[in-house]
Amino acid sequence: MQELWGRKVLKREIETIKNIEKKSQKLLTMQEVSEKTIQCLRCGQIHSKNTVQLVTEHYYCPKCIQLGRVDTSQKFYYLPEPTPVKRTVHFAWDGTLTDGQQAVSDDLLASIKNHESRMIWAVTGAGKTEMLFKTIHYSLECGYRVAIASPRVDVCLELFPRIHAVFPEEPAILLHGKMEECYRYTKLLVCTTHQLLRFFHAFDVLIIDEVDAFPFVGNQLLQYGVKQAIKKNSSLVYLTATPTKELTKKTDKNELKTSILPARYHRRILPVPKIKWCHQWYKKIKKGNTPKALVAIIHSLVIKNDVLIFCPSISLMEQLKGAVEKKFPEVALACVHSQDPERLEKVLKMRNKEYRILMTSTILERGVTFDGVSVIVLGANHPVFATSALVQIAGRVDRRMDYTAGEVWFLHDGCTKAMKEAIKQIKKMNTLGIERGLIDDM
CATH class of the missing domain: 3.40.50.300 (P-loop containing nucleotide triphosphate hydrolases)
Incomplete structure (x- = not known):
């Protein structure tokens, strides 16, 4: 019965547990909020009864249906979490913190x-x-x-x-x-x-x-x-x-x-993005061309580091890939996005230096680390690149202890408030880190 501790699940999810009816508590799956509305007690969403009524006259929740349909004919099965008991837990980290x-x-x-x-x-x-x-x-x-x-x-x-x-x-x-x-x-x-x-x-x-x-x-x-x-x-x-x-x-x-x-463990400042005008970048890529500003920056960056290029849409990224391959025929490159079945393999290949250029959607804006990379945000003025996304993307650079002179570039054809705010936040953290003595002189 441990599977039910701290869980509320439907009966079909725990059919292997014997005597479930006798040993567990039953909880409502949905409750009436008013004469016309009903609330799902798994996801909390409130619905008009008219829109979620089944032919059986029961009501269901469409919002969390990906976890299995919940309706008023069912119950949740639950057991409370047991009282905590002190114990000894092996701790295998011998690192040190700054x-x-x-x-x-x-x-x-x-x-x-x-x-x-x-x-x-x-x-x-x-x-x-x-x-x-x-x-x-x-x-x-x-x-x-x-x-x-x-x-x-x-x-x-x-x-x-x-x-x-x-x-x-x-x-x-x-x-x-x-x-x-x-x-x-x-x-x-x-x-x-x-x-x-x-x-x-x-x-x-x-x-x-x-x-x-x-x-x-x-x-x-x-x-x-x-x-x-x-x-x-x-x-x-x-x-x-x-x-x-x-x-x-x-x-x-x-x-x-x-x-x-406000500072990383290696005591260096956060790389501050550089802004570069890229005239009509969207139209040029749609015509199968590579913007000159992009080509020039790739040339300068790939000498020292691998390059991550963030694109505002999957379709644009796939068009750009073909255009960049023509300009850099000897450079191994690929593109990756959330629907790519080879996403994990491509990320691993980038880590293993099998690619020198990886074009990506915002899927890689956070939670991943690559050694020795520089970053280009193509169309940084596109609405998909909110302030938080731009800060996270800039944060892909210079994450390791060894310094590789990685750079961050925002290519645009119209500077946005999000771009300015992202740069402002990064500079603010650098200033705060210096004031606190957490950053060394470069």
Whole structure:
């Protein structure tokens, strides 16, 4: 019955459990809000009864149907999380934190001990994961249940082996929509934020990584899932390099404690994007041509580093690939996007230096690290490149200890507020890092 601890699931999801009717609690799947509306108790969304009524006269929820249809003829099966029991947990990390990282780690641990929530606002490449280790270890030894959730599957896939390596004897599970492994109860798990919709009062400590990322940001459904997944006396931790306005307002009002780390562990400034005018870049690529400004910058960058080129659309990227191949016939290159079945293989090949140029959609804006890369944002003035996206993209450069003189370029034909704000944020963090003595002179 451990599979039901801290979970509320439909009967068809747990058919292998014997005597389920006698041993578990039953919870409503939906409840009436008014005479005309009904609310799903898995995702929290409220619907007009007229739009979600079935021929059986029951009501269903279309918003979270990808997790299996919920309707009023069903019940959720649930068992409460057992009382935490202190234990010994093997901790296999022998690394050291910088002074800045240590201060954040100490702040976070203090919040967990006081059952408080906290935001960690740390620049890209600051080593957020390493700052979590001490807190996760303490929590597990207290008998707490700990989850690290991210909106992006790619981030979860990269994060899980790193967490598992630090706690090699601790049973852990990775949950996402395409997983083949059957669910099992563990005290430590990594999951996508969608998977939190299956949990109920489960976690003593819930860490949301990339809290500003799509699809979590502004998503009421996923934020309802977070509130349902944590216990009443718990700690919610937000990790971000680009906090949302909602979170910064809470910080300003002292409603949310916040730790800011404005510098990376290698004590160098964040690369500040350079702006380059690229006349009618969209029209030129659509005609099968490569803009001269783009060709010139690729020539200058590829001498020292591999190059990531971020494109505003998949169709444009595929057209650009053919044009760039004509200009650089001897350079190994590829393009990748969220619907690419070879996405993971291409990312690995880029890491292994089998490609010198990788064109990508915003799928690689966060959660991935490459050695020795420079970045070009083609059409940085396109609406798809919001301020947070541009900051994250710029953060792909100079993440390792060895310096490779990587550069960031914004190519545009009309500078936007998002571009200016991204550069302003990066410069602000550099200034703050210097003021705190966390950055060395270059």
